[in-house]
Amino acid sequence: MTQQRGSTCVLTFDTEATYKTTPVAPDAVKLPFVSETIEMKRDLVESQTRMTGRNPKRPGRGKVDVGGDISFELAPQYGRFFKHVFGGYGVTGASAPYTHTYKIGDLPAGMVIEKSWPDISKFALYNGCKINAFKMSVAPSGLINCSASIIGAKETVSGTSFDASATDLGHTPFDGFGASIKQGGSTLGIVTKLDLTLDNGLDPDGFVIDGTGERASLPDGMGRATGTVTVLFTATTLYELAIAHTETSLELHLVNGAGTGASAGNEKMSFYLDELVFTPKTPGSSGPKGLLCDLNFIGYYDDDADASALRMVLLSPSATY
Numbered sequence: 001m002t003q004q005r006g007s008t009c010v011l012t013f014d015t016e017a018t019y020k021t022t023p024v025a026p027d028a029v030k031l032p033f034v035s036e037t038i039e040m041k042r043d044l045v046e047s048q049t050r051m052t053g054r055n056p057k058r059p060g061r062g063k064v065d066v067g068g069d070i071s072f073e074l075a076p077q078y079g080r081f082f083k084h085v086f087g088g089y090g091v092t093g094a095s096a097p098y099t100h101t102y103k104i105g106d107l108p109a110g111m112v113i114e115k116s117w118p119d120i121s122k123f124a125l126y127n128g129c130k131i132n133a134f135k136m137s138v139a140p141s142g143l144i145n146c147s148a149s150i151i152g153a154k155e156t157v158s159g160t161s162f163d164a165s166a167t168d169l170g171h172t173p174f175d176g177f178g179a180s181i182k183q184g185g186s187t188l189g190i191v192t193k194l195d196l197t198l199d200n201g202l203d204p205d206g207f208v209i210d211g212t213g214e215r216a217s218l219p220d221g222m223g224r225a226t227g228t229v230t231v232l233f234t235a236t237t238l239y240e241l242a243i244a245h246t247e248t249s250l251e252l253h254l255v256n257g258a259g260t261g262a263s264a265g266n267e268k269m270s271f272y273l274d275e276l277v278f279t280p281k282t283p284g285s286s287g288p289k290g291l292l293c294d295l296n297f298i299g300y301y302d303d304d305a306d307a308s309a310l311r312m313v314l315l316s317p318s319a320t321y
Helices: 081-086 237-244
Strands: 010-016 039-045 060-073 087-092 098-104 110-117 122-138 145-152 154-158 180-183 191-199 224-232 248-255 268-279 292-299 311-316
Touching: 010 081, 010 122, 039 154, 060 122, 060 154, 081 087, 081 098, 081 122, 081 311, 191 248, 224 268, 237 268, 237 292
Parallel strands: none
Antiparallel strands: 010 110, 039 060, 060 145, 087 098, 098 311, 110 122, 122 145, 122 154, 122 191, 180 248, 191 224, 224 292, 248 268, 268 292, 268 311
8 A cells, every 4th residue: 555655745836817717728837845734624514403312413514615824945936926925926127137026916816736646646636726825934044934825716636637747947945144134225234033924815705605615706805014023132223113103114135146136046036115114012131141122013005116015026037937
C-alpha cells in the first residue's frame, strides 16, 4: 500500500475568466509553498424530528465550504499570485527591468488551485478561489514568511491534472538580511520586526439553492491594510507621532542581488503604505533588557497620488505576470 507523502505534494494555480470555471486553455504555474490547509468540508445537519423511541433520524447535508491557508516564503516568482492579493495590476517598460505595480482594486473573477498527490496518482481541484487575506512578517534575518487565506467554491477529485504542463518558475526567496525600511521618506534603522496584513473582506455567504451546496458568488469587500512595527525604544519620535495622530508613511524594500530587476537573481520588491497613522501604545518595562516599542498602524487612501492604501512594486526581468 502506497501512502501519499507531504514531501511530494505540488500546488499549481491559474486565473479563472469566469467564477468557478476552469480555463479551457489553462496556463498554470506551480506555486512553491511551505504548508497548506486547503480543504472541502460539508457538515451534516442533524434532524430534530421526534418519532417512536429515542433514536435520531437521518441527518441532512450542509453547505460545501472550501478554504484554508497557504504558507510560503516570499520570492519574485509570486508575481502572478499577487494579482489575486491586490486586484489592481499594471506593468511598464520596453525591456528589462520591467516595473510591475500592484494596487488595491477589483480582484480577478477567481482562481483555480490544484493539489497533486503523485504517490497515489490523484488530484484535487478547487474552483472559485479568492484570497481573503495576505499576511507577511519580516525580521532582521531569515526568509520572509507569508500566508494567504483562501476561500473557494468547490472541490473535484480526479485522476488527471487540469494542466499537466504547468510552468515551474523556480523559487529565489528574499530574506530579511537585505531588507530596508523607511518612515516618512527617511531610513528607519531601528526596526526589529514588521508585520503587514492586507484584508480583502470577502463575503463568504454567497450560497444559493441550486442543488450543489456551493458558493454561487464571492464578492470583494473593502480592502484593509494594517500591521505592526516593532522598534528599539531609542527615542519617543514615533510614539509622539502616534499620540498626535500625525499622518506618515512606511516603505519596505527587499532585494535579490543588485536589486536592479535587469536579470534573474537581481529582483527588487517594495511595499508602500503612503498614508498611515500609528496607534499609540506606551512601551512597558517587563525586565532589565532593552525596551522595545510596538506600534500598530492602519494604512488608508485619502489624497496620495498613487491612490492605494497599500501598493507593491516589483522590478523584474519578466515582461508580464
